[in-house]
Amino acid sequence: MTAARQLAERHRFRWWELLPWIAGIAVFFAFPNYLSFGTQVLITILFALSLDLVLGYAGIVTLGHAAFFGVGAYTVGMMAMHWGWNEPLSGLVAAALVAGAIGLASGWVLLRTQGLTLLMLTLCTMTLLEQAANMGAAWTGGFDGMPGLSFGKILGLFGFDALYFRSQYLYVLAVLFFCFVIVRMLVYSSFGQSLTGIRENLLRMHAVGAPVRARQVLAYTVSAALAGVAGALFTQANGYVNLAVLGLERAAGVLIVLILGGYGRLYGAFVGAIAYMVLEHLLAKAYPTAWQLGIGLTLMAVALYARNGILGLGDALRRRLGAGGTR
Amino acid sequence: MTSAMLETRGLCKNFGALEVSREVNFRLERGARHALIGPNGAGKTTFINLLTGVLLPSRGSVVLEGEDVTALAQAKRVKRGIARTFQINQLFRGLTVLENVCIAVAERLGVGGTMLRPAGRRADVIEQASRLIEMLKLGGDAGRRIVELPYGRQRLVEIAIALGLNPRVLLLDEPAAGIPSAESHILLDAIATLPKEIAVLIIEHDMDLVFRFAERITVLVSGAILAEGTPAEIAANREVRAVYLGSALDA
Numbered sequence: 410m411t412a413a414r415q416l417a418e419r420h421r422f423r424w425w426e427l428l429p430w431i432a433g434i435a436v437f438f439a440f441p442n443y444l445s446f447g448t449q450v451l452i453t454i455l456f457a458l459s460l461d462l463v464l465g466y467a468g469i470v471t472l473g474h475a476a477f478f479g480v481g482a483y484t485v486g487m488m489a490m491h492w493g494w495n496e497p498l499s500g501l502v503a504a505a506l507v508a509g510a511i512g513l514a515s516g517w518v519l520l521r522t523q524g525l526t527l528l529m530l531t532l533c534t535m536t537l538l539e540q541a542a543n544m545g546a547a548w549t550g551g552f553d554g555m556p557g558l559s560f561g562k563i564l565g566l567f568g569f570d571a572l573y574f575r576s577q578y579l580y581v582l583a584v585l586f587f588c589f590v591i592v593r594m595l596v597y598s599s600f601g602q603s604l605t606g607i608r609e610n611l612l613r614m615h616a617v618g619a620p621v622r623a624r625q626v627l628a629y630t631v632s633a634a635l636a637g638v639a640g641a642l643f644t645q646a647n648g649y650v651n652l653a654v655l656g657l658e659r660a661a662g663v664l665i666v667l668i669l670g671g672y673g674r675l676y677g678a679f680v681g682a683i684a685y686m687v688l689e690h691l692l693a694k695a696y697p698t699a700w701q702l703g704i705g706l707t708l709m710a711v712a713l714y715a716r717n718g719i720l721g722l723g724d725a726l727r728r729r730l731g732a733g734g735t736r
Numbered sequence: 737m738t739s740a741m742l743e744t745r746g747l748c749k750n751f752g753a754l755e756v757s758r759e760v761n762f763r764l765e766r767g768a769r770h771a772l773i774g775p776n777g778a779g780k781t782t783f784i785n786l787l788t789g790v791l792l793p794s795r796g797s798v799v800l801e802g803e804d805v806t807a808l809a810q811a812k813r814v815k816r817g818i819a820r821t822f823q824i825n826q827l828f829r830g831l832t833v834l835e836n837v838c839i840a841v842a843e844r845l846g847v848g849g850t851m852l853r854p855a856g857r858r859a860d861v862i863e864q865a866s867r868l869i870e871m872l873k874l875g876g877d878a879g880r881r882i883v884e885l886p887y888g889r890q891r892l893v894e895i896a897i898a899l900g901l902n903p904r905v906l907l908l909d910e911p912a913a914g915i916p917s918a919e920s921h922i923l924l925d926a927i928a929t930l931p932k933e934i935a936v937l938i939i940e941h942d943m944d945l946v947f948r949f950a951e952r953i954t955v956l957v958s959g960a961i962l963a964e965g966t967p968a969e970i971a972a973n974r975e976v977r978a979v980y981l982g983s984a985l986d987a
Contacts, residue, residue, distance in 0.1 A: 412834045412879030413862050420854035595851055602855045603848045606839045609828035616788070616826065617840045617901060618814030619848055627849075 420597035429679050433582050437575075444574040448646050450686050451581045452639050457666045457678035458585075458592055459635035464664075465673030466596055467628045468608025470524065472660055473531030474636055476515075476538050477508040479655030481637030484508070486555045486650035487548060495561040497569075497645050501584065504641035505634040511538075512633020516626045523611075532657070539655040554651025558644065569645070577646040584642060588635055595631065596675060604628055608673075669711055671718025680719050739802035741766045741935040742787065742818070742905050747796035749779075749786055749959075756782045757793070758960040764905065768935045771950035773943075775979070779959040780939045781823060784907050788820050789813045800905070814843075819903035821894040823910045823939075827882045833893055834878040837865035840900030868896045872926050888919040892926055899930075906930065908938040912945055924948065947971075 436447050456478055463469040481504035488494040488503060519530045542549045549555070562568045567576045595601050603624055606614045614621050644650040653659060662685075670681020688707060692700035715722045740763040749757040756779040764770055774780055785791040787798055789810035797806040805813055828836050841861045842848040855861070869878050872892045877885055882893065891911060898906055911927065912920050920942070927949060930936060940946050946953065946967075953970040955962045963973050970976055 412832060413866050415879055416832075416834055416838070416862060417856040417859075420856045594854075597854045597856070598851045599842045599847050599853070599855045599858060599861075600849050600851045602835065602839060602842065605831065606828050609830050610826050612822070613826040613828065613897070614839075615790075615810055616814070616820060616822075617843045617897065618811040619839075619843050620811060624849060 429676070430582075430586065437578055437582075441573065441575070444578040446686070446690065448574050448578045448581050450682055451578070451585050452642050452646065453663070453666060453682040453686060454678050455581075455585045455588055455642065456636055456639040456663050457670070457682050458589060458675075459632045459639060460663050460667050461672055461675065461678050462592055462595065462604075462632040462635070463629055464667065465677065466601060466608065467604040467625055469520070469625060469629060470528050471531040472528050472657075472664065473533070473535035474632075474663060475655055475657070475660035476531070476535035477512055477633040477636035478640035478643070478659060478663075479535075479538060479542070480508045480511050480633075481505070481640030482644045482650045482654040483542060483549060483640075484637070485560075485641040486558055486644045489558045489560060490550075490555050491548070495559060497560050497563050497580070500560070500645065501638050501641050504637040508637020508640070509630050509634035512636075513626065513630040516629035516633070520622060520625045520629060532660075535655060535657070535660060539652060542652055542655055550651075552652060554649060556649045556651075558648050558650070560645050560648070569648070571648065574646070581642050581646060584638065588638060591631075592635070593675060600624070600627075605673075665708060667718075669708070669718055671720035674718075674720050677718055677720050684719060739799070740764055741768065741801060742937075743799040744787070745797050745799065747783075747786060747798065748794045749782060749791060750794045756959045757786060758958070760796070760956075760959070760961060762954060762961065764935050764937055765952075766935055767932055768937070769949055769951045770935070770937045771946045771953045772937060772939045772956060773941075773946060773953060774956035774962075778956045780956055781909060782959075783956065784820060784909050784939065787905075787907060788818055814901055817902070817904035818907070819898040819901040819905070820907040821898050821909055821911060823913055825887075825890050825894055827890060827893055827897070829882045832879050832881050833869060833874055833885070833896075834862070834865055836882065836893055837868055837896045837900045838862060840897045841865045841868075844901050865896075865900060868899050871899075871929070872896050873922070888915045888922065891915055891923060895926060903934060906934050906936045908936065908940075910939055910941065912940060912942045920945070 437444065440447065460474050463471060484504040484507045485500040488500060494500065515534050519527060519534065522530060543551055560569055563576070563580055570576050603619055606619070607621055607624060611621065640654055643654060666681040666685045667677055669685050670677035670679065689700065689704060692703040696703065711718065717724065742764040744760050744762045747757050747760040760783065772780055772783065782791065786793050789808060793806065797804050799805065800816055800818065805816060828839065838855065838861050841864045842858065845861060847858060847861065866878065869875055872895060874889065874892055874896065877889060882890060895911065912923055915923060924945060938949060950967055953967055954964045955970060955976050957979055962979065963970060963976050
């Protein structure tokens with residue numbers, strides 16, 4: 410019966426789940442000069458969280474997740490540039506819808522494939538979008554992107570502050586919290602359980618009569634919409650958008666963040682984004698010319714000794730310490 | 737003649753020039769305890785794949801309780817009550833035994849795609865899964881992950897998952913494969929205590945198991961049915977002894 414109780418209680422909030430949010434608010438007061446950096450970290454967390462839903466839970470291997478980040482980023486950028494639509498929250502909704510639609514359309518086609526084929530096709534989709542953004546200069550600003558965008562007040566109350574990022578930070582933190590609650594609900598639901606089933610054994614999932622592809626496409630769509638929100642936040646917080654939001658570097662970066670933190674465990678996105686970006690920040694300060702060497706060495710260490718990321722390392726440690734006691 | 741639980745009519749399957757099923761006319765009666773035997777490469781697993789909809793036949797039809805299901809996809813056939821186990825374990829290896837069975841039960845109850853309610857609050861799903869786990873005497877392992885279980889126990893989880901689909905037809909593809917003979921009695925007990933209303937078709941190489949379990953035996957050779965009958969008839973059949981059983985029964 411203990412197994413049943415464990416399963417029944419798994420989704421309950423635990424006290425330590427408050428910590429990231431307390432820390433998020435604490436940073437606002439403790440490091441007023443780092444809020445620009447903090448905002449970028451929060452956006453990366455959201456982006457990695459969206460990837461975790463497909464990669465970590467549903468086992469869909471993608472190298473093109475920046476496609477949706479970019480679509481979201483360009484959606485709010487283009488709305489502000491061409492239509493003067495600069496209300497932030499409705500911009501997020503639009504970005505989620507457009508990115509979700511592209512996730513649905515591309516997922517519908519791409520998720521017929523698996524493994525390396527899928528990996529290549531997600532990469533191709535992203536590259537196509539990147540080139541579209543490059544060539545459609547009249548709409549997207551082409552290679553230069555769209556600099557100097559300005560956005561209106563959030564809910565008509567507080568405006569973005571270009572110098573200290575105070576309102577950006579709180580706004581992005583609030584949006585991250587909202588999106589996190591959605592992802593958390595999904596992964597602990599029966600739908601989330603079936604996604605892990607798909608990840609663990611596709612053949613068996615078909616044999617229990619699950620509509621496997623529909624579930625995958627749905628997860629992909631939700632994930633794309635969330636990545637779109639992350640991209641939209643990027644444009645809004647920074648006031649510009651350029652081709653880099655759609656690039657391979659961003660797609661690979663978020664993958665590294667998630668693997669570093671630990672995929673398929675909800676909080677890996679948080680730990681990975683903070684660890685990666687803080688490390689990058691410190692290394693770039695210490696060795697302005699060779700900081701990537703440090704990142705590379707860290708990743709090698711993770712790949713060799715911590716397959717399940719930083720959070721997995723914590724698990725292994727706890728198992729080892731607890732091995733002497735009861736199971 | 738009343739309709740069988742599951743029936744195939746003139747079932748053929750070719751892979752290119754290779755004929756793996758040839759004009760198979762097969763009847764699985766309600767509540768049957770039926771065994772399908774045959775040498776390696778006789779097309780037994782292909783036959784299961786044709787019954788479950790993993791493969792589509794080149795010709796012929798699959799009929800479930802008088803209804804032609806040949807065109808139905810695998811998922812739809814599962815919903816109509818055809819469940820299977822695999823020759824090589826196909827489990828959710830990183831998940832616990834309870835979660836494995838819950839996934840199957842949730843799909844059967846049609847709640848596998850719901851997003852708002854936590855899986856842990858599906859008391860009905862957890863309760864039904866727990867009952868099956870108890871029935872197969874896996875209760876002590878319910879909270880353990882599949883990778884932590886010995887192979888024999890994993891074979892039981894295969895059956896628990898299939899039973900979680902509440903099948904009317906259960907297809908067991910070599911359930912005893914890979915289990916040390918000292919442990920195979922656990923599996924035999926599990927199979928012997930399956931609910932009577934389920935029609936069971938078992939593919940098995942272990943002749944002890946086949947002759948203890950089956951009330952009817954079909955012998956498949958090179959994709960075609962060579963003989964069918966009661967265990968006594970099959971044991972006495974000269975042709976069967978010649979091509980397949982060989983000395984196993986002389987002893």
